[in-house]
Amino acid sequence: MEGYKYICKLNELQENVGRKFIINDIEIAVFKINSGVFALSNICPHQQTHLIYDGFVEDEFVVCPAHGWKFNLRTGKKDSGSNGLDSYPIEIIGNQVYIKVHPIKYSW
Template sequence: MREFQLGNSKKDIWEMIPERKIKKVRLGDKEVAVLRLKDTIYAFEPFCPHRGASLLTAFTNSKEEIICPLHQYRFDLKTGQVKSGYCREMEVYPCSLGENGLTITIPQ
């Protein structure tokens, strides 16, 4: 596992990641999508596991699911579990938001 730090405070993160706007960041050699819903941050792979469509323009719903804009496959943002459709689970990465910014953990 490798940990990456974004920002230096919660305020930095609120400014860096506006609510409901998906941002792509590079962490080492990996591109990761980051999304804030209220006070919760989610990090996940930036392309749909089904057909590789970009999730940077995806939608979210009230069940904390991301919905691919291409075929409307739905994935749980916490677990990556497929909620609608047939493909592998979406990769999700643990996040921890603290007073010193956001830590995202990426498996090696």
């Protein structure tokens, strides 16, 4: 799995609770929900707050605790408007979670 780094065991992630990882000096928020594990930039584009991991999970969205902006966990796209978060691919092998350090860049 070229470009992927091990971050944790799957059972170490709590359902609907974010966890912050710093990989190659990049802050990444990882979320486990019933439909999978997803990783987004931990930095909200609104005022550059480093709090996405601490956001409230609602269906397949995370709500930034600083200002209430809502982002899709699969894509990082903001629920309205053109801003979004970088999204990072996740691979799960057995009980091990790996993340690709290079984000998927979407055009909003």
